[in-house]
Amino acid sequence: MNIFLSGQGAFAVDVAEAVVENGHKIIGVASPRQRKTHSYAGDDANPMTWDRLRSWAYPRGIDWIPSLDLRAHHIPDGTDVILAAHSRAFIGRRTRARARVATIGYHPSLLPLHRGRDAVRWTIRDGDRVSGGSIYHLTERTDAGPIAAQEHIIVPRNATVESLWREHLAPLGVRLIVRVLDDLARDVRIEVQQDEALASWEPAIGVPPLFKPELIELPGSVAVRGDRWALNGF
Template structure:
């Protein structure tokens, strides 16, 4: 299948290499990097390969088109794309962009969704002392990390785990396996969509960054009304 990959870092590259064995990557979206500590990402950085994200550096010698992840729009996704895949991507992929995928728009999240929605799921898993965690491949929707589940698998959290060790040794490899499994299912015409149980949902803010108030991405609609519910406590798990 033709895959458009939005992501960053080592995980995105590992997944890209695994995908390229059986599928075709038709484009990537990855963030611009800073030239120096404290500076903002800039279009001027594009001329310096030392500032490129790993996914862009992987794509360049292969002639794969790149766009900055926050700027990803529908026109960046080429015709004939079967699947849009978000892999360690913090950029929201909008409705028109998702519609460019003929088969599915998917993301990988390192938690047992609907638990620990949000960009720092692993840190919250460790902070909360969870004994069990896991990974979820889910269908992208208008709400962050809330789409139907395509595949999910649990992992026991080893004693003494850090966020880095849990990701590197367990959840990142699990993500590659789950994504490949889902793509294989889709290629065979087998599609899984299991709705998340909103009564169990919890969403935590990112650690170390200013809070982002985007209620339309996290809050629940009032049943039958299509309106956003003002009560955030149920979603946040408090």
């Protein structure tokens, strides 16, 4: 299938390589304009500043677009799947409609638990003993679309945010993405609705609070500890 990949960093590159290795074709990518940390701030012409996914795409002749600029007209004709792999950009309805088969993303939690951009950090902060990853169909509500695949892991003792992501949840994400793409290529489409009675959402750590009414203003929602929202007291 023809894949448009929106993502960033090492995880997006791992996904890109796995997707190609499994016989699919990446026909466009979107990533941040520059790396998070480098010594050439503001110099977009210097490849040393580029995000890893952009650097991966360039020698392969794959078109790149800054993820914050991504719109429907940037998705090439013939795109089967739009894939979000550690993507920070919201992919809107018109953009999603450009995908012939599906628009899917990976979230490093057992959705509907730990919706939000810092799921791994909250897993460690909350002392969860079980975690996992979810492939879900993107919708207008962030991290709330139907589940296409999900798998759990036991959180190792003394795990850190970095070790849990790099050693467990990132590799799991690559495997699940490949599995779902292979399913979709065989016309197997799985959509399991998330149980809103179990949903939880946490704000990003270290950045100003983000007002997301579609995540937190739901029937039965209550505020907890002043920095989190949960449903039915979860």
